[in-house]
Amino acid sequence: MARDERRVAIVGGGLAGCLLATLLGRRGIEVTLYERRPDPRIAGPERGRSINLAVSARGLAALDAVGLRDQALKRALPMHGRMVHPLGAGQNFQPYSADGERAINSISRAELNQALLDAAEATPGVTVRFTQRVTGVDVAAGLLLLEGPEGAVTERADVVLAGDGAYSAVRRSLASGGGLDDRQDFLEHGYKELTIPPRDGDFALDPDALHIWPRGTAMMIALPNLDRSFTCTLFWPKTDFEALGTAAKVRAHFERHYPDAARLMPALADDFAHNPVGSLVTVRCWPWVRYGEGAVAALLGDAAHAIVPFFGQGANCAFEDCVEIDRLLGKTGGDWSRALSLYQERRKPNTDAIAEMALDNFVEMRDRVSSPVYRLTRAAQHALERRSAGRYVSRYELVSFTTVPYAQIPRRIRRQNQVVAAGLLGGAVLAGLAARRLSRLARRRGGR
Numbered sequence: 161m162a163r164d165e166r167r168v169a170i171v172g173g174g175l176a177g178c179l180l181a182t183l184l185g186r187r188g189i190e191v192t193l194y195e196r197r198p199d200p201r202i203a204g205p206e207r208g209r210s211i212n213l214a215v216s217a218r219g220l221a222a223l224d225a226v227g228l229r230d231q232a233l234k235r236a237l238p239m240h241g242r243m244v245h246p247l248g249a250g251q252n253f254q255p256y257s258a259d260g261e262r263a264i265n266s267i268s269r270a271e272l273n274q275a276l277l278d279a280a281e282a283t284p285g286v287t288v289r290f291t292q293r294v295t296g297v298d299v300a301a302g303l304l305l306l307e308g309p310e311g312a313v314t315e316r317a318d319v320v321l322a323g324d325g326a327y328s329a330v331r332r333s334l335a336s337g338g339g340l341d342d343r344q345d346f347l348e349h350g351y352k353e354l355t356i357p358p359r360d361g362d363f364a365l366d367p368d369a370l371h372i373w374p375r376g377t378a379m380m381i382a383l384p385n386l387d388r389s390f391t392c393t394l395f396w397p398k399t400d401f402e403a404l405g406t407a408a409k410v411r412a413h414f415e416r417h418y419p420d421a422a423r424l425m426p427a428l429a430d431d432f433a434h435n436p437v438g439s440l441v442t443v444r445c446w447p448w449v450r451y452g453e454g455a456v457a458a459l460l461g462d463a464a465h466a467i468v469p470f471f472g473q474g475a476n477c478a479f480e481d482c483v484e485i486d487r488l489l490g491k492t493g494g495d496w497s498r499a500l501s502l503y504q505e506r507r508k509p510n511t512d513a514i515a516e517m518a519l520d521n522f523v524e525m526r527d528r529v530s531s532p533v534y535r536l537t538r539a540a541q542h543a544l545e546r547r548s549a550g551r552y553v554s555r556y557e558l559v560s561f562t563t564v565p566y567a568q569i570p571r572r573i574r575r576q577n578q579v580v581a582a583g584l585l586g587g588a589v590l591a592g593l594a595a596r597r598l599s600r601l602a603r604r605r606g607g608r
């Protein structure tokens with residue numbers, strides 16, 4: 161295939177940036193990827209970055225497109241359901257799928273990113289440049305503004321694909337000139353990571369589950385790691401973090417609210433004091449694509465649509481963007497303007513839908529999972545799923561174990577619920593009629 165003449169820049173060597181570089185390189189397009197951090201394969205992991213990710217069907221399908229699916233799965237820990245730890249009662253397991261067979265996969269973010277970096281660098285036509293912080297884009301002039309070890313420079317870029325994360329510098333730069341609505345909604349909750357180390361060389365909790373300590377307005381979760389530790393994440397109102405100013409207060413709080421976990425956290429007070437509190441934001445910006453004279457810039461992944469992490473879908477969704485851009489480039493015969501225009505039109509309804517579902521899943525995880533009514537409803541849904549031959553599929557299944565476009569899911573769930581409600585109503589009416597008939601018969605018999 162002939163190589164593309166245009167200078168294509170990818171900003172951000174994170175999960176999406178590396179995947180997209182690999183896909184485009186394979187298509188015969190020369191790309192330069194700019195990453196602000198030093199090469200993580202040399203610098204090693206950094207404190208403050210989230211440790212593991214749940215990767216599910218969408219992410220795996222995208223990894224498959226670059227031959228990394230099996231490698232990723234070999235290093236993953238499957239989680240077949242939620243292990244819920246109520247306060248003052250025993251833990252209970254809630255499977256993710258109706259057959260109990262499907263699992264989401266706990267994968268090290270650093271390892272996945274490094275595998276994707278390796279794949280990008282091994283692809284002919286892809287150049288990766290580390291320690292290059294992009295500070296802005298000038299789409300009209302087709303320029304990228306950078307700060308590297310040699311100071312501030314500008315470089316020509318006809319196509320800029322920005323995968324530089326939730327706090328994207330490219331998005332900020334495009335918004336600063338007007339014409340981009342950059343809405344960011346922050347939660348009052350923040351997050352902090354803690355660790356449950358291995359106990360006697362083994363996992364201290366069941367490694368086949370995503371653990372949840374639902375506490376109403378707050379929660380803690382834990383995902384297993386290959387070294388047999390668990391990474392716990394607190395999702396608390398930010399004021400709750402601030403209220404625990406001393407090691408004694410931290411210990412007392414955990415012993416009261418998370419007693420079973422506190423016993424497994426020898427470094428609790430130290431981790432709590434030293435690990436940062438991150439913010440949680442939903443980005444709903446538009447448009448994602450900016451056209452200049454012969455140049456074009458587009459946002460993707462978290463830069464375009466950061467979502468709160470509660471469905472474990474941010475990376476999965478970012479990967480889907482990359483596959484879609486690559487597919488549309490193929491479909492349009494390499495017409496960047498057309499491909500990126502179609503990309504934003506097609507993806508936006510999907511990313512809006514998962515943004516809402518992710519917010520809703522926070523309430524489900526921190527609150528609803530503890531209710532017996534919720535557990536009964538889930539069990540009934542799973543029973544219905546097993547009997548309906550694909551006509552009834554739960555929202556969790558559709559989001560995590562299929563690649564059905566996110567935007568179709570809320571509509572499909574509404575339709576399914578209407579059918580079930582009509583069925584239940586029909587069942588109730590029939591049962592009512594049957595009961596009336598039975599009582600009439602009984603009266604007649606009694607009258608004889």
Ligand SMILES: Cc1cc2nc3c(=O)[nH]c(=O)nc-3n(C[C@H](O)[C@H](O)[C@H](O)COP(=O)(O)OP(=O)(O)OC[C@H]3O[C@@H](n4cnc5c(N)ncnc54)[C@H](O)[C@@H]3O)c2cc1C
Nearest residue numbers: 172174175176196214294324325461462472473474475476
């Ligand atoms: C606590 C937490 C838990 C999560 N859990 C999950 C999960 O279980 N499953 C899931 O699917 N998603 C999860 N996510 C979301 C997931 O982390 C993001 O959706 C995903 O990382 C987005 O990928 P990205 O490539 O768009 O951005 P990133 O992976 O963040 O990559 C952005 C890259 O750009 C670089 N960069 C930033 N600014 C610049 C600049 N100016 N110049 C050059 N480079 C720059 C960064 O250094 C980084 O390497 C979680 C998020 C959080 C916060």
Ligand SMILES: NC(=O)C1=CN([C@@H]2O[C@H](COP(=O)(O)OP(=O)(O)OC[C@H]3O[C@@H](n4cnc5c(N)ncnc54)[C@H](OP(=O)(O)O)[C@@H]3O)[C@@H](O)[C@H]2O)C=CC1
Nearest residue numbers: 196197198208209210325326438439440441462466467468
């Ligand atoms: N939707 C959401 O609510 C959230 C989404 N996310 C997404 O998850 C991704 C991963 O998050 P996370 O693992 O926390 O990583 P981030 O990329 O957000 O970085 C974590 C921390 O590392 C700092 N940092 C480390 N090295 C460098 C460097 N070389 N240059 C600049 N900053 C550096 C950052 O500083 P600085 O503050 O200067 O950037 C930041 O405080 C994010 O990029 C984002 O896309 C993250 C948090 C919340």
Ligand SMILES: Nc1ccccc1C(=O)C[C@H](N)C(=O)O
Nearest residue numbers: 213214242370469470471472521
């Ligand atoms: N990875 C995460 C990170 C933070 C918060 C939740 C998750 C989840 O994956 C939740 C899971 N999908 C669940 O619904 O039980």
